[in-house]
Amino acid sequence: MDNREIANVFDEIADLLEISGANFFRVRAYRNAARITRDHPVPLSSLTTEQLCELPGIGEELAAKIETLSSTGRLPFLDELKKKVPSGLVELRSIRGLGPKRIKLLGELLEVRDKEGLRRAAEAGRIRAVRGLGAKLEEQILHALAEPAAQQEKRMLYADAEPIVNALLTHMRKCRAATAIDVAGSFRRRRETVGDIDVLAASSKPQSVTEQLRAYGPVKEVLASGETKTSVVLADGLQVDLRVVAPGDFGAALLYFTGSKAHGIHLRKIAQDRSLLLNEYGLFRGKKAIAAADEKGVYRALGLEWIPPEIREDRGEIEAAASGKLPHLIARKDLRGDLHSHSTWTDGRASIEEMARGAARAGLEYLAVTDHSKRLTMAHGLDPKRLREQWREIDRVVAKVRGIKLLRGIEVDILEDGSLDLPDDVLSELDWVVASVHYKIEQNSRDLTRRIVKAIGNPNVDVLGHPTGRLINHRAPGHFDLDEVLRAARGEGCAMEINSQPERLDLDDVMCIAAKRAGVKMVISSDAHHPNQFAGLEYGVNQARRGWIESSDVLNSRPLSKLRQRSR
């Protein structure tokens, strides 16, 4: 089992323990372990018991469970737990108003086992009869059960949320009573998906700000609305949480609501160690606020440099900030070129000339035209003959379009046995070769690892394209031994792509950290199929920043002359 799978087991245990009424802190220990496991850049199966116990939050008990899972892929403890708790109860957590206590109660008193049982109980009016519950909750439950299932769970892609957030902020900023309006939460941390939108306002008249949100056109439903806190649901299903604080508290509140949760908890612990109290209103010594108005001031008062939101995940950034060793995260302006793009020669929607002009408009100095190879028949992949014809077209565009250099490239398919879809003599004539897996990605880990390592070993290959092949919310990442692939990439001087397509963002943040540790260079690519997709490089940069990536880690932050000088 790899780290992700172990993390999923710990989350499952936490879910089951929670509704079986276990100690709250025991549940939290499992959730914490899940996070640590998921975030760890090295396979836990490669660590000794002592090394596992050194991880903060992992003790003897959890270390033993990690070892059992790594070696056998099973955990008797989980199997036992599953026998005791009906699995249908877990999904009731997605219903607003139902937490562990009430679910346990419903299970015991009304013999509810799943959503269907809950529906029957609610329709029969048996929920309102339970002491502590009432008619309001019963209505709320029926309302939630009537929602289409698809809308309930999925997190929205960052790129899809972006225009919604921008429109919302524009509306909120029209409110005169607010001196500042900003977005916090996972959106501010630039996570690849967002669950809800946290909006923070500074105002001495919270009522006016609350009214501004409630009057927003797209608001479909008001979930809760108090003096300083309001939650609404927009027509597209996205939840918005508004918090209003006094202008003097804005920095502390922004820090608090940006999260992540783990980052905040760690900061508050540092505050405690210094006999201070940190909450959303400020950093206090006794009753005296020593910092609150701006984020930088709060970090400074805790002895820390300001930490960019993208890396606030408690993955070592606080220790780095304490010792002045924060990374200088890459920015969009650092990118000088784009090394993955398509044209109408295969599945792109614009000509090479249009793509070249679009790249120039996006401020890029060079662009690799990397259409598909012949195996990808549905994209009309190129064979050697058509590829050579394409070079003449590239030469024609180079002569015509100023301000951008074009590279002859290919996105060559990695075939099932790890060989490439074009002969070496053709590949060796190209300026830039992206090698990608496009089919049979679901093969077992051993075969997929061998396949990728073999492709990386071809000296013509410059970068591994969208390494895991995942599509967020649609296709799970391919299963391979990341360590082994990174070792091969390091040895062969092959880079890893960070694909900027919003549903790919592949490598993900944790894998970026692993690649950097392994000494592998990266390439942030648009994979643009249309000129308007060069703007999407921003999403790849976001992901890279979340993965602690600096300009020096990224090949296409170099000028073209330096890119070509790299040694293999």
Next chain:
DNA sequence: GATCATACGATCGTCACTATTCATAGTGA
């Protein structure tokens, strides 16, 4: 379940909002 450290047993983040029991428990963030 992990961590700290009067080395066994206490502590683990904090706060707003809602519903119902109208002072408190549960939830959600």
